[in-house]
Amino acid sequence: MHFTLKNKDTLSRARSGFLTTPHGDVRTPVFMPVGTQATVKTLTPRELISAGVKMILGNTYHLYLRPGPELIREAGGLHGFMSWQNPVLTDSGGYQVFSLSDLRKIDDDGVRFQSHIDGSYHTFTPEHVIDVQRSLGSDIMMVLDECVGYPCGYEEAMKAAQRTTRWAGRSIRYFYQSEPFAGSPQALFGIVQGSTYEDIRRQSAESITAMRFDGYAVGGLAVGEPKSAMMEMTDLCTCMLPEDQPRYLMGVGKPEDIVSAVGLGIDMFDCVIPTRNGRNGTVFTWSGKLVLKNNKYQRDFRPIDENCRCYTCRTFTRAYLRHLFMTREILGLRLATLHNIQFYIELMERARNAIEAGGYSKWQKSFFEKYRTHETEPVTENEGGNRV
Amino acid sequence: MHFTLKNKDTLSRARSGFLTTPHGDVRTPVFMPVGTQATVKTLTPRELISAGVKMILGNTYHLYLRPGPELIREAGGLHGFMSWQNPVLTDSGGYQVFSLSDLRKIDDDGVRFQSHIDGSYHTFTPEHVIDVQRSLGSDIMMVLDECVGYPCGYEEAMKAAQRTTRWAGRSIRYFYQSEPFAGSPQALFGIVQGSTYEDIRRQSAESITAMRFDGYAVGGLAVGEPKSAMMEMTDLCTCMLPEDQPRYLMGVGKPEDIVSAVGLGIDMFDCVIPTRNGRNGTVFTWSGKLVLKNNKYQRDFRPIDENCRCYTCRTFTRAYLRHLFMTREILGLRLATLHNIQFYIELMERARNAIEAGGYSKWQKSFFEKYRTHETEPVTENEGGNRV
Numbered sequence: 001m002h003f004t005l006k007n008k009d010t011l012s013r014a015r016s017g018f019l020t021t022p023h024g025d026v027r028t029p030v031f032m033p034v035g036t037q038a039t040v041k042t043l044t045p046r047e048l049i050s051a052g053v054k055m056i057l058g059n060t061y062h063l064y065l066r067p068g069p070e071l072i073r074e075a076g077g078l079h080g081f082m083s084w085q086n087p088v089l090t091d092s093g094g095y096q097v098f099s100l101s102d103l104r105k106i107d108d109d110g111v112r113f114q115s116h117i118d119g120s121y122h123t124f125t126p127e128h129v130i131d132v133q134r135s136l137g138s139d140i141m142m143v144l145d146e147c148v149g150y151p152c153g154y155e156e157a158m159k160a161a162q163r164t165t166r167w168a169g170r171s172i173r174y175f176y177q178s179e180p181f182a183g184s185p186q187a188l189f190g191i192v193q194g195s196t197y198e199d200i201r202r203q204s205a206e207s208i209t210a211m212r213f214d215g216y217a218v219g220g221l222a223v224g225e226p227k228s229a230m231m232e233m234t235d236l237c238t239c240m241l242p243e244d245q246p247r248y249l250m251g252v253g254k255p256e257d258i259v260s261a262v263g264l265g266i267d268m269f270d271c272v273i274p275t276r277n278g279r280n281g282t283v284f285t286w287s288g289k290l291v292l293k294n295n296k297y298q299r300d301f302r303p304i305d306e307n308c309r310c311y312t313c314r315t316f317t318r319a320y321l322r323h324l325f326m327t328r329e330i331l332g333l334r335l336a337t338l339h340n341i342q343f344y345i346e347l348m349e350r351a352r353n354a355i356e357a358g359g360y361s362k363w364q365k366s367f368f369e370k371y372r373t374h375e376t377e378p379v380t381e382n383e384g385g386n387r388v
Numbered sequence: 389m390h391f392t393l394k395n396k397d398t399l400s401r402a403r404s405g406f407l408t409t410p411h412g413d414v415r416t417p418v419f420m421p422v423g424t425q426a427t428v429k430t431l432t433p434r435e436l437i438s439a440g441v442k443m444i445l446g447n448t449y450h451l452y453l454r455p456g457p458e459l460i461r462e463a464g465g466l467h468g469f470m471s472w473q474n475p476v477l478t479d480s481g482g483y484q485v486f487s488l489s490d491l492r493k494i495d496d497d498g499v500r501f502q503s504h505i506d507g508s509y510h511t512f513t514p515e516h517v518i519d520v521q522r523s524l525g526s527d528i529m530m531v532l533d534e535c536v537g538y539p540c541g542y543e544e545a546m547k548a549a550q551r552t553t554r555w556a557g558r559s560i561r562y563f564y565q566s567e568p569f570a571g572s573p574q575a576l577f578g579i580v581q582g583s584t585y586e587d588i589r590r591q592s593a594e595s596i597t598a599m600r601f602d603g604y605a606v607g608g609l610a611v612g613e614p615k616s617a618m619m620e621m622t623d624l625c626t627c628m629l630p631e632d633q634p635r636y637l638m639g640v641g642k643p644e645d646i647v648s649a650v651g652l653g654i655d656m657f658d659c660v661i662p663t664r665n666g667r668n669g670t671v672f673t674w675s676g677k678l679v680l681k682n683n684k685y686q687r688d689f690r691p692i693d694e695n696c697r698c699y700t701c702r703t704f705t706r707a708y709l710r711h712l713f714m715t716r717e718i719l720g721l722r723l724a725t726l727h728n729i730q731f732y733i734e735l736m737e738r739a740r741n742a743i744e745a746g747g748y749s750k751w752q753k754s755f756f757e758k759y760r761t762h763e764t765e766p767v768t769e770n771e772g773g774n775r776v
Contacts, residue, residue, distance in 0.1 A: 039712060039719045044699070067686070067711045075689060075707060083703045298455070301463060315433070315471045319463060323455045324427060330718055331427045 001139060001187035001214050003028075003246045003267075009360040013238065013265040016355040019246060021087040021139040022184040023079065024054070028246065028267040029351055031258065031344045032057045032089060033275060037066065038082040041275050042334045043341065045084045051310065051338065052345040055087040055139075057270040060132055061096035064122075065115050069135035077137025077181050089270070090138035092129045092191075095219075095251070098147040106146065108163065126167040127174040130188070137181035142217065143171040145191040150224040157195035164193045165207040172211050187214035189248060192237050195220060196229040205240040215246035218266075222251045231260055238265035255284060255347055256373045262351050263364055274344045278337030281325040285343070288372030290318070292336065297322045310342035311335075389527060389575035389602050391416075391634045391655075397748040401626065401653040404743040407634060409475040409527040410572040411467065412442070416634065416655040417739055419646065419732045420445045420477060421663060425454065426470040429663050430722045431729065433472045439698065439726065440733040443475040443527075445658040448520055449484035452510075453503050457523035465525025465569050477658070478526035480517045480579075483607075483639070486535040494534065496551065514555040515562040518576070525569035530605065531559040533579040538612040545583035552581045552607075553595040560599050575602035577636060580625050583608060584617040593628040603634040606654075610639045619648055626653035643672060643735055644761045650739050651752055662732045666725030669713040673731070676760030678706070680724065685710045698730035699723075 002020040009015065019026040033040045033048065035056045040048055048056065058078050063069070075081035078088050094111075097104060101113035110125030126144045133141035144167050146160040168190050175188045190213035194200035209216060218237045221230045234249060241247050248268035249261050258269050274284070281292040285305045290297070292304075303313040304321070312321070312335040324332030354363030390408040397403065407414040421428045421436065423444045428436055436444065446466050451457070455469075463469035466476050482499075485492060489501035498513030514532045521529035532555050534548040556578050563576045578601035582588035597604060606625045609618045622637060629635050636656035637649050646657050662672070669680040673693045678685070680692075691701040692709070700709070700723040712720030742751030 037711075037715045037717055038708070039717050042718045042722075044719065044722070045703070046699070062715075066715055067707075071687060071707065074687060075705065081705075081708055081711075083708070299459060299462060311432070311434070317463065317469075319455070319459065320426070320469055320471070323425075323469075327425045327450075327454055329425055329427050330430045330721060331432065333718060334430075334432070334722070 001185065003215065003244065005244060007356045007358070009263075009355050010358050011361040012263040012364070014262050014351070014355045014360040015265055015267065016352050017246075017267065019055075019087070021187075023085060023087040023139055026054045026087055027352055029258075029262045029348055029355075030055055030268055031348045032268065032270040033341055033344070034059070034270055034272045035082070035084075035088075036272075037062050038072075038078060040341075041279065042330075042337045045082065047338060048084075048341070049086070051342045052349070053086070053341065055089065056084065058088055058090045058136060058138060059093070059096060060090050060129060060136065061093035061100070063090075063136060064093060064132050065117055069132045073135040073137070073181070077135070079137060087139040088136075089140040089248075089268075090133045090136050090142065091250070092142040092144040093124055093132070094129075094145045095147050097124060098149075106163075108166065110144070111146075126170040130171060130174050130178055134178055134181050134186065137184065138186060140187045140189060140215070141175075142189050143168050143191055143213075145193055145219055147193070147220055147223075148195055150195070152195045154197060154200075157193075157197050158200050160195075161193040161200050161204040164191060165204060168208055168211055168213075172213065189213055189215040189217050189246075191217045191219040191250070192241075193220045194233070196225050196233060198232075198236060201233055201236050202240065205237055209240065209242060213245075215248060215268075216241045217248040217250050219250045221249065222253050222257075222271075227257070230257070231264070234261050234266065235264050241265075254373070255344070256368070256371060258347065259351065259364055259367050262355075263360060274340035275337050278340040279333045281321075281332065281336055283336050283339050283343075286367075287370050292318065292321050292332075293325050294322075304339055305343075308339065308342060308346075310339050312339040312342075389573065391603065391632065393632060395744045395746070397651075397743050398746050399749040400651040400752070402650050402739070402743045402748040403653055403655070404740050405634075405655065407443075407475070409575075411473060411475040411527055414442045414475055415740060417646075417650045417736055417743075418443055418656055419736045420656065420658040421729055421732070422447070422658055422660045423470070423472075423476075424660075425450050426460075426466060428729070429667065430718075430725045433470065435726060436472075436729065437474070439730045440737070441474070441729065443477060444472065446476055446478045446524060446526060447481070447484060448478050448517060448524065449481035449488070451478075451524060452481060452520050453505055457520045461523040461525070461569070465523070467525060475527040476524075477528040477656075478521045478524050478530065479638070480530040480532040481512055481520070482517075482533045483535050485512060486537075494551075496554065498532070499534075514558040518559060518562050518566055522566055522569050522574065525572065526574060528575045528577055528603065529563075530577050531556050531579055531601075533581055533607055535581070535608055535611075536583055538583065540583045542585060542588075545581075545585055546588050548583075549581040549588050549592040552579060553592060556596055556599055556601075560601065577601055577603040577605050577634075579605045579607040579638070580629075581608045582621070584613050584621060586620075586624060589621055589624055590628065593625055597628065597630060601633075603636060603656075604629045605636040605638050607638045609637065610641050610645075610659075615645070618645070619652070622649050622654065623652050629653075642761070643732070644756065644759060646735065647739065647752055647755050650743075651748060662728035663725050666728040667721045669709075669720065669724055671724050671727050671731075675758050680706065680709050680720075681713050682710075692727055693731075696727065696730060696734075698727050700727040700730075
């Protein structure tokens with residue numbers, strides 16, 4: 001994998017570039033829809049492609065439990081198994097072990113946990129999750145990290161960040177010893193932890209960037225902390241991460257958070273918000289969210305967004321979509337998800353275009369002028385393992 | 389609406405033809421997927437089109453309750469509301485009133501019932517359901533009939549058939565007085581009832597065909613009676629129905645039942661089997677059904693059917709589909725439904741081609757040689773309102 005920096009914005013720290021992977025190039029900043037169980041919920045690969053999706057995320061924890069890495073390897077990796085020919089990033093499973101599984105027991109070796117599906121016992125170590133991701137054949141693999149919630153005491157945050165650093169060292173050693181899937185080079189990213197503590201974040205970023213990773217992620221955010229803390233930590237981390245390597249803000253987020261984080265120099269994002277909100281009937285427009293079940297859409301024969309180019313907006317009215325949600329029809333979940341994915345993809349396109357035109361700050365300002373957000377809400381999109 | 393008879397098979401009573409409707413021509417024999425609540429469950433209109441679907445069925449009972457006929461009229465009828473430009477047939481709601489709703493009270497005027505959704509009271513009369521179907525703007529409307537279950541006593545079956553005949557008379561009178569939707573001519577079909585009693589069926593067919601309907605349906609079958617009874621009644625009815633008008637066997641059925649009924653001279657079918665079975669993970673092939681959750685497909689990297697041209701078979705393996713069903717992913721429901729609809733469409737294509745080549749009986753025989761059925765099972769696909 002190779003990262004090429006293309007443009008740097010003048011008044012912000014936003015940057016554009018591209019990732020070169022064995023499954024094609026990806027322009028950054030990029031948003032990766034979440035394909036937890038080898039499917040971006042409700043959508044087909046060809047729908048993702050036609051919405052402009054270039055890269056998706058797979059969840060190691062879920063795929064390890066079902067259908068298991070051996071079966072996916074036999075099927076030709078995650079690409080072959082789910083029939084997705086573009087790049088894939090897999091997380092390490094750490095986040096889900098800490099948020100979803102029962103009876104976790106963590107020590108320096110790794111983490112022992114019980115499956116949330118059948119209560120069976122499993123252990124993830126830094127080496128094991130690389131083996132699993134080798135079987136998945138992802139283009140970008142993530143190291144095992146220890147994730148803490150919010151709020152988290154200083155001592156606990158420090159311990160977790162230090163353990164994450166020790167695990168990162170084992171990960172990178174094992175990475176160079178282990179065989180890539182089907183001879184196709186797989187990249188490995190390190191993860192900065194440290195909760196909302198500036199000095200722990202600094203220490204973590206220093207130790208992690210001292211190792212030779214292909215890219216760096218900012219982890220442990222969007223877990224319930226105030227938005228200001230999320231942005232401060234992101235700012236601090238991006239200042240410390242190497243400029244010539246990709247930077248990935250894990251599990252973020254709302255459109256407004258992505259827009260802010262791009263301005264701080266983040267290149268990659270993943271989040272369940274567009275898909276989960278779609279299944280709940282909440283859809284995005286350039287002036288904010290619409291809740292399709294709302295009574296006021298009962299006789300609203302306009303599309304979600306008159307300028308949107310997605311199939312949903314070109315074909316169906318708000319009144320029809322509302323009916324589908326009121327009657328719990330699966331087509332509603334699909335159509336709202338498709339629209340939201342298209343919105344996120346277009347958000348990233350507009351952001352990239354603004355960076356390449358050298359006017360990101362101006363574009364960011366105009367985005368916030370139109371987009372209604374609820375700034376007082378805590379950032380909770382990741383709480384309780386809902387990156388699933 | 390106009391029906392043109394094209395070919396008659398030599399050794400069977402199978403026939404091919406086409407329906408000319410305001411929304412396009414439809415070759416017969418035709419299968420109509422069921423779009424209960426203004427959506428063929430899980431699929432988009434463009435997926436239906438690309439699977440070769442030419443006509444769908446809408447359920448008046450459901451659409452009357454949600455979102456209501458006035459809203460659908462405002463949206464441009466069912467075609468406009470759900471963005472389906474091809475022909476639509478709507479049932480009268482009678483079947484669902486008798487199978488789904490609570491506290492039915494029937495008299496000669498009509499049937500009073502409580503909504504299965506919120507317990508609210510409603511009355512369907514022959515005139516009212518035509519008004520509702522006028523608002524839906526369907527190309528073919530059905531008369532209100534009294535549906536009996538199986539088994540049903542002789543007296544009860546007689547009474548219901550006679551009431552159905554009286555209602556048919558009121559329906560046709562009202563039909564000629566009421567305004568078509570948006571000036572587009574809408575057709576009206578009569579329905580033959582009579583449970584499994586030969587003489588009641590004869591009487592019903594005689595009285596119904598004495599009225600000037602645009603087509604005739606055989607109702608009240610596939611409600612739990614033995615397959616032999618279903619076929620005998622169908623045989624008897626098609627012998628009495630006018631040759632120059634379309635014949636519709638309501639709520640049928642399994643592939644093998646459709647193949648048999650085509651041989652008896654039926655032109656039109658609707659059934660929830662391909663969509664409902666799809667959502668349950670049961671898919672059709674030319675050698676019979678596959679239950680995708682079966683363990684034996686865990687590492688089966690073949691498509692459902694290697695010769696099938698549907699997106700599911702061109703793209704995904706049985707192992708992947710099984711995984712989607714085991715993990716309850718919505719994409720599984722979609723992909724299996726899509727395949728089943730394609731199978732039914734292709735079944736009808738093959739049947740039509742065989743008729744037009746003059747060799748239906750031979751084709752029918754070869755179909756049954758390959759297709760594994762479970763002949764001893766009672767015909768239950770319609771029981772309990774499951775045409776929904």
